[in-house]
Structure formats: C-alpha cells, structure tokens
Amino acid sequence: MKLQRMNRRALALGALAVSGALALTACGSDDTGTSSGGSSAAAKPGSIKCDDAQGQLLADGSSAQKNAIDAWVKQFTAACQGTQINYKGGGSGAGVTAFTQGQVAFAGSDSALKPDEVTASKKVCTGGQGIDLPMVGGPIAVGVNVNGIDSLVLDASTLAKIFNNEITNWNDPAIAKLNPDAKLPDLKIQAFHRSDDSGTTDNFTKYLMATAKKDWPYDGGKTWQAKGGQSASGSSGVAQQVKQTNGAIGYFELSYAKDGLTTVDLDTGAAQPVKATVENATKAISEAKVVGTGKDLALELNYGTKAESAYPMVLVTYEIVCDKGNKAETLPATKAFLRYIASEEGQKILAEADYAPIPADIISQVRTTIEGLS
Numbered sequence: 001m002k003l004q005r006m007n008r009r010a011l012a013l014g015a016l017a018v019s020g021a022l023a024l025t026a027c028g029s030d031d032t033g034t035s036s037g038g039s040s041a042a043a044k045p046g047s048i049k050c051d052d053a054q055g056q057l058l059a060d061g062s063s064a065q066k067n068a069i070d071a072w073v074k075q076f077t078a079a080c081q082g083t084q085i086n087y088k089g090g091g092s093g094a095g096v097t098a099f100t101q102g103q104v105a106f107a108g109s110d111s112a113l114k115p116d117e118v119t120a121s122k123k124v125c126t127g128g129q130g131i132d133l134p135m136v137g138g139p140i141a142v143g144v145n146v147n148g149i150d151s152l153v154l155d156a157s158t159l160a161k162i163f164n165n166e167i168t169n170w171n172d173p174a175i176a177k178l179n180p181d182a183k184l185p186d187l188k189i190q191a192f193h194r195s196d197d198s199g200t201t202d203n204f205t206k207y208l209m210a211t212a213k214k215d216w217p218y219d220g221g222k223t224w225q226a227k228g229g230q231s232a233s234g235s236s237g238v239a240q241q242v243k244q245t246n247g248a249i250g251y252f253e254l255s256y257a258k259d260g261l262t263t264v265d266l267d268t269g270a271a272q273p274v275k276a277t278v279e280n281a282t283k284a285i286s287e288a289k290v291v292g293t294g295k296d297l298a299l300e301l302n303y304g305t306k307a308e309s310a311y312p313m314v315l316v317t318y319e320i321v322c323d324k325g326n327k328a329e330t331l332p333a334t335k336a337f338l339r340y341i342a343s344e345e346g347q348k349i350l351a352e353a354d355y356a357p358i359p360a361d362i363i364s365q366v367r368t369t370i371e372g373l374s
C-alpha cells in the first residue's frame with residue numbers, strides 16, 4: 001500500500017507539472033468557449049494537498065460559478081489523479097435540493113440556506129447541519145444586444161421597468177434620458193430571465209428591491225416573479241439567447257458576457273456610472289457583513305451602495321456542506337477540494353476568470369471552518 005501511494009503521488013506530481021503549461025480559460029464550460037494562453041495562477045507542483053482524496057465527488061448547484069469550478073477542477077484533478085469531480089451546475093435551487101436529499105457531497109448556491117433548508121439538511125448531516133461557505137464573488141452583468149449600440153447606461157428604476165414589461169422599446173424616453181448621445185433604435189425590447197430556480201435571479205431581484213422598490217413590487221426569491229419576458233435555463237442559456245437576438249437584454253455573471261455582448265453601466269447615484277468589472281464588484285462585496293451563526297458564514301450584501309466605483313449588482317456563491325456528519329467516503333476529497341479553492345492560489349484564479357475573490361478577512365474564516373469539517 002505504501003509503495004502504491006508513493007507511485008500515485010509521483011504520477012500526480014508529473015501530471016501537475018504538465019498541467020502548469022495548460023491555459024486556464026476565462027470561461028471553462030462548453031457554453032462559452034475557450035481562450036488561449038497560459039495562466040499565472042496555474043497550480044505549482046506539490047502546492048495542492050490531496051491528503052487521502054480518492055474516488056468520485058458529485059456536486060450540483062449554481063451555474064453562476066460553473067466557469068470557476070471548471071477552472072478549479074482542472075487544476076485539482078491534475079494534482080490529485082485519484083479524484084474525479086463532477087459538478088453539474090444545474091442551478092442553485094437544484095443544488096440545494098440535491099444536497100438536502102443526500103445526493104451530492106456539496107452544493108453551490110448564490111443564496112444562503114433558508115431556515116427550512118437548514119432543517120432539511122439535518123437529515124443528511126448526521127449530528128450536524130448544512131452551512132454556507134462564501135467562495136466566489138462577482139458582478140451580475142446586464143448584457144444587451146442592440147445593433148449599433150456598444151455602450152449603454154441604465155439605472156435601477158429603468159431596469160426594473162424593462163424586466164417588468166413596462167418599458168418595451170429601446171427608444172423609450174427613460175432610456176434616452178440616461179443615454180443622450182446614443183442613437184437608440186425604434187426596436188422592441190426582448191427581455192430574458194431564468195426559467196430555473198436561480199440564486200442569480202435572487203440576487204438580481206434583491207438589487208431591484210433595494211434600489212427601485214416602487215418599480216419592482218415583488219418579494220424576491222430564486223423563482224422569477226415578474227410578468228412578461230422570455231426565459232432560458234441557466235446563465236449560459238440566458239447569455240446564448242441574448243447573443244442571438246437583436247434587441248435582447250438579460251442578466252448573468254460577467255464570465256458569460258462575452259463575444260459581442262455589451263454590458264450595461266449602472267447609474268447608482270455615484271458621480272459616474274459604474275462598469276461591471278471584477279474590481280468594481282470587489283469594492284461592493286468588501287462592504288458585506290457575516291450574518292451567519294456558528295460555523296455558518298452567510299453574508300449580508302449592501303446592494304444599495306453609492307460608493308464611487310462600487311458595482312452593487314453582485315452575488316456571492318456559497319459552497320454548502322455539512323459541518324458535521326459528512327459521508328466518510330467523500331469527506332477527504334471534499335475537504336481537499338474546498339481547501340484548495342479557498343486558498344490564496346485558488347482565489348487568484350477567480351479574477352482571471354472574471355469573478356471576484358472573497359475579501360481576505362472573510363476567506364480566512366472559511367479556511368478555518370473547512371479544516372474543522374467532519
């Protein structure tokens with residue numbers, strides 16, 4: 001057994017040396033294509049601790065973090081060849097359901113667990129419960145595809161009216177007022193939202209509720225509530241529909257806003273409209289407060305910030321895992337993978353993939369919590 005373990009480690013180190021020359025893509029899924037060039041955040045030989053990680057790790061949840069997960073899995077499995085990680089990315093709602101039914105080792109969700117979901121998790125976390133570990137941050141970009149328009153400013157009120165089917169044409173006076181130099185076409189707006197239960201929807205609508213409540217008379221949640229519009233599954237599905245439809249608008253993570261899409265600048269009340277960038281999202285996320293109790297690290301985001309250069313339409317994706325009572329056969333691999341993605345090296349990959357790293361004081365708490373998982 002000892003010789004076999006040494007051979008496995010030798011193979012893993014050799015494979016990792018090769019993987020260091022591979023490119024990390026900004027979009028690690030088939031939905032968004034690949035890019036060429038090396039990554040400065042590629043794992044160094046021996047820098048990923050595999051411990052006793054073995055076997056297949058099943059996970060599901062947030063499609064928002066799918067591109068980040070793909071980049072992480074590429075590095076981790078090159079180092080830990082005895083482990084396979086299958087992250088489905090079927091949406092936050094699907095991930096939480098799969099977790100509370102004991103079907104996955106961990107789940108990704110762009111919204112923290114609700115009290116009833118915590119209660120349900122206790123059935124699969126023997127002697128413990130599901131907890132939220134903030135791992136991925138980033139801006140929710142509003143992407144538009146309007147021929148001839150390569151720059152657009154919108155505010156919360158106008159966004160709310162567009163997605164609530166009250167502003168229906170691109171040359172509407174409210175849009176024109178925010179874009180006095182733009183040649184807005186007489187073209188019907190095609191608004192796309194998520195068809196599946198989505199943490200991206202939850203955070204997008206929380207922003208509208210916090211900043212344009214009069215124009216967004218809904219109570220939020222993962223399920224889309226507004227009238228009108230068209231739907232697509234997953235962030236990749238919404239992005240694809242916007243890309244192929246002239247006059248379209250939709251919301252998704254910045255990593256999906258590629259290949260010809262224009263991202264909206266937000267008029268937040270700051271001196272200048274704020275662009276959807278990783279740096280600007282990080283400024284907004286830095287205002288977040290930990291509101292979870294015990295080992296739970298759920299955050300409260302300040303969607304209404306008007307700080308200069310702070311992009312407030314953000315989300316934080318949590319990895320949901322049992323604090324106690326994890327299955328013995330998956331615990332080593334779960335801890336090893338979570339330890340890697342929470343590490344300085346793992347978090348560095350996020351910025352290269354159009355996500356925002358979690359602020360240092362919060363991610364340090366995440367690292368401590370991961371070591372105590374049992």
